[in-house]
Amino acid sequence: MPIRPRTAALGAGACTALLAVVWFAAFHIGFFGHADESIYIQFGDLHGHGRVEWVAHHMVSLINVDHYAIWVAALIVITLLRGRPRSAFAAGVIILGANASTELLKHALAAPRDGWLVPPVSWPSGHSTGAMSLALAAVLCAPARLRPAVAAVGAVLAVAVGYSVVATGMHYPSDVLGGFLMATAWALAIVAALLRAEQWRPSSTTPAGERVSVGAALGAPGAVLLAALALGAIALVTRPHQVASYIRLHEAFVVGALGIAALGFTLATGMLLSVRRS
Secondary structure, eight states: OOOOHHHHHHHHHHHHHHHHHHHHHHHHOHHHHHHHHHHHHHHHGGGGSHHHHHHHHHHHHHTSHHHHHHHHHHHHHHHHHTTOHHHHHHHHHHHHHHHHHHHHHHHHTOOOOTTOOSOSTTSSOHHHHHHHHHHHHHHHHSOGGGHHHHHHHHHHHHHHHHHHHHHTTSOOHHHHHHHHHHHHHHHHHHHHHHHHHHHHSOOTTSGGGSBOOHHHHHHHHHHHHHHHHHHHHHHHHHSHHHHHHHHHHTHHHHHHHHHHHHHHHHHHHHHHHHTOBO
């Protein structure tokens, strides 16, 4: 059964509500604010490792304005060449709307947090919004058979950028979660509009008109998650004491890393399911 416009709209509303919850918890509930800072500090410990630092800085640079404009332009041009002007327009609206909203919200809600570890103008994260909005727009524009793989790769990219902006000291973890939610709220709102337009004027070229099964939709993101779990299991079996010791000493980092990854993959998969038809 096809996803209904109302379902996508409810998803957008849920993301918006959760966005408000994340902001309130990070800025007004002491426990969550302290947890946010603890995760930030433990992520920062990675910055002294040369290879990790190099990767983090390069991941962040992928979403800097000059590089980001190239990725966005390439996505839109390729989509237009495939004869999908509506999808290209929708992708542009998702990316522009999400990033503009983040910038407006950052200045409207600017406030210092305990420790003054990041500038007051930091929530939500612009880099995280940019990475996730690009990933979700790519899911919308991709051919149906490639959407699961695009969603998986896009989620990995967004999560990696999220990790990197925290590890380099640019943002708190809550900033990353806010950026992810902002991008997904816009993406699902646009999908709801496209689905509604399709009901009024059915077209085989609309994003929701291409068919992909639930199993195929969940396959690629699921494979990435299974691979990550397998690597974790191998590490735990081969070096149980070292892994257990690391987790005990870096509980905040582990919780933060898992939380960012879980939200990133959940949102990408939700977007994937919203544009498929079984």
